[in-house]
Amino acid sequence: xxxxxxxxxxxxxxxxxxxxxxxxxxxxxxxxxxxxxxxxxxxxxxxxxxxxxxxxxxxxxxxxxxxxxxxxxxxxxxxxxxxxxxxxxxxxxxxxxxxxxxxxxxx
Amino acid sequence: xxxxxxxxxxxxxxxxxxxxxxxxxxxxxxxxxxxxxxxxxxxxxxxxxxxxxxxxxxxxxxxxxxxxxxxxxxxxxxxxxxxxxxxxxxxxxxxxxxxxxxxxxxxxxxxxxxx
Numbered sequence: 001x002x003x004x005x006x007x008x009x010x011x012x013x014x015x016x017x018x019x020x021x022x023x024x025x026x027x028x029x030x031x032x033x034x035x036x037x038x039x040x041x042x043x044x045x046x047x048x049x050x051x052x053x054x055x056x057x058x059x060x061x062x063x064x065x066x067x068x069x070x071x072x073x074x075x076x077x078x079x080x081x082x083x084x085x086x087x088x089x090x091x092x093x094x095x096x097x098x099x100x101x102x103x104x105x106x107x
Numbered sequence: 108x109x110x111x112x113x114x115x116x117x118x119x120x121x122x123x124x125x126x127x128x129x130x131x132x133x134x135x136x137x138x139x140x141x142x143x144x145x146x147x148x149x150x151x152x153x154x155x156x157x158x159x160x161x162x163x164x165x166x167x168x169x170x171x172x173x174x175x176x177x178x179x180x181x182x183x184x185x186x187x188x189x190x191x192x193x194x195x196x197x198x199x200x201x202x203x204x205x206x207x208x209x210x211x212x213x214x215x216x217x218x219x220x221x222x
Binding site for chain 2: 004033041042043044045048087089093094095096097098099100
């Protein structure tokens with residue numbers, strides 16, 4: 001079977017750092033995506049990891065450990081506009097999404 | 108570059124009625140996806156096309172849902188008859204090719220409310 005787990009909600013303060021974890025169990029693996037989705041909008045691509053390690057892109061970084069079935073998205077210098085849902089998605093022969101983590105940013 | 112286009116943006120229908128959603132993917136994208144996203148959940152893949160062929164429709168409720176991509180470009184998703192639990196956002200997405208690191212680009216979605 002296929003299963004993707006991520007926390008339902010998280011809260012952080014503007015200017016701080018937050019880490020959103022994702023664990024997965026899938027029959028195959030062709031990479032892991034992170035998407036950002038603001039309320040009422042479509043998901044937008046943030047990052048893609050296929051090899052173990054950290055990928056950094058500005059304020060956002062994504063980490064993957066294939067042996068542990070684990071990834072995290074790290075957001076630095078949080079801004080109010082980062083309030084959104086963050087979706088972890090695993091690619092096999094198709095791309096399966098987790099339920100998403102709603103991130104609330106407090107001023 | 109134009110993004111994924113979807114219509115209508117919003118639709119309210121009564122249960123047992125029918126509805127159709129249209130999608131035009133990004134030009135040149137061979138793979139087209141329809142996802143269903145219920146409020147508070149992640150997108151669930153309903154059907155995936157590669158050009159005009161179906162790659163995966165294992166989670167499509169075929170007794171009421173149908174989809175086609177006749178000329179390998181735009182696509183329609185139909186629900187007939189609709190049930191209350193079909194209330195969701197229907198997201199169309201496209202990618203250059205089937206997944207092997209190809210980013211999926213989403214349209215703005217078609218919001219369906221069944222009353």
